[in-house]
Amino acid sequence: MSVLLIDAGNSRVKWQLRQAGIIEAQGGVAHTDLAQMSDAEAGRIFPAHCDRVVVASVRDNDSLHQSLNAHYGARLRWLAQPVSDHPAFIHCYAEPGRLGVDRWLAMLGARCHYSAPLIVADAGTALTVDLMSADNHHEGGFIVPGLQLAQQALFNSTQRVRPYNDERASQQLLPGQDTVGCVSSGVYRQQAALVRSVQQDYPQHVLVVTGGDGLWLATQLGCEYRPDLVFDGMDSLCAGSFLP
Ligand SMILES: Nc1ncnc2c1ncn2[C@@H]1O[C@H](COP(=O)(O)OP(=O)(O)O)[C@@H](O)[C@H]1O
Ligand SMILES: CC(C)(COP(=O)(O)O)[C@@H](O)C(=O)NCCC(=O)O
Ligand SMILES: [K+]
CATH class of the missing domain: 3.30.420.40 (ATPase, nucleotide binding domain)
Known part of the structure; x- marks a missing residue:
């Protein structure tokens, strides 16, 4: 099929x-x-x-x-929204319908590949970082603006932090030496630092990264990049006949 x-x-x-x-x-x-x-x-x-x-x-x-x-x-x-009665996922939200369906599917998808407790980071429009125990309890998560959105927020909400055409964005974590360099380095460093700080607090959890902007993050943090976690989660719903 x-x-x-x-x-x-x-x-x-x-x-x-x-x-x-x-x-x-x-x-x-x-x-x-x-x-x-x-x-x-x-x-x-x-x-x-x-x-x-x-x-x-x-x-x-x-x-x-x-x-x-x-x-x-x-x-x-x-x-x-997440399927409410999935037998292999225990929500921590009091209102599970408010959890982003992509976050839920990325966790289900990650579970297809690992049996350990997990940190699932999804670097898209937002950067989400979710914790899931080995017995599939969602232990909560973090939502911050993603790489592009965080930079746009600065460009849109200030007058002098501007995307000057003659300046280059940097994926290095070194201090910037012009406006675009400071913004890009700052945002990249911030994204990596968030995930690293969660890793430090949950050393038993295995980190896996997904999302369109996830390759850089995974490379930086030395963990696996799996771009297809949301699809893997959807596929597992089909295979297990868990669709509504
Ligand atoms: N082929 C591509 N075309 C455009 N953007 C891409 C592509 N591949 C990766 N990206 C990056 O992916 C990011 C969006 O990630 P994605 O996970 O698709 O976000 P969302 O799920 O929030 O729509 C963009 O900001 C861009 O930097
Ligand atoms: C946090 C998100 C915006 C991430 O979406 P994305 O970056 O993948 O487009 C999405 O999962 C969402 O709308 N969540 C609803 C709120 C929540 O998860 O608590
Ligand atoms: K996503």
């Missing part, structure tokens, strides 16, 4: 077509590009032929929802 998995984050919509867990095709599109397409054009981004479609969305995405509904009809499952 082929399943089209769609991860609609706040910046990008990513998809994978999987058959028995094997990735057969994949792609992604920025929300800003998607917003300029007609419903018909948006529908053609994704493979037409699949037995099931599962979407995890952290935004309303009404027009995407409509166009996918028009294309796939009853094959479509739209997840806007």
Whole structure:
């Protein structure tokens, strides 16, 4: 059975077509590009032929929802929040429906690869860092602005911290020597420092990193980068028949 998995984050919509867990095709599109397409054009981004479609969305995405509904009809499952009665995940939120579905799926996906207690860091629009015990209790987490958002917040909310065209952003953790250098170095250092500080407090937990901006973070912290954790989580829901 082929399943089209769609991860609609706040910046990008990513998809994978999987058959028995094997990735057969994949792609992604920025929300800003998607917003300029007609419903018909948006529908053609994704493979037409699949037995099931599962979407995890952290935004309303009404027009995407409509166009996918028009294309796939009853094959479509739209997840806007964690499935409430999953037998292998114990929520810590008093209102589990408020936990981002992507955070939940990344934890479920990480559990497919590791049996240890976990720190799951997802570097997307936001950087989220979640703790999960070996017996699948969500132990809580952290949400901070991601790499791009943190830099944009400074550029948008000050007059003189500006993205000067003649200055270069840096992924080094060295002190910057111009405005763009100070902002980029500062934000990169801040992201790595947050995750490292969580690691220090939970030394038994294995760190795994996912998300579009996760490769740098994983390299910096010397841990595994698994870009597909949200998809792995969705695939595990399909395999275990845990979809609503
Ligand atoms: N092919 C790509 N096109 C655009 N951005 C990408 C791509 N691959 C990685 N990125 C990075 O991924 C980030 C978004 O990460 P992602 O996990 O998709 O976020 P979200 O889930 O919040 O939409 C962007 O800020 C960008 O730096
Ligand atoms: C924290 C998030 C914005 C992260 O989304 P992303 O960066 O992947 O687009 C998302 O998981 C979300 O909207 N969460 C809801 C609030 C919560 O998790 O408590
Ligand atoms: K994400």
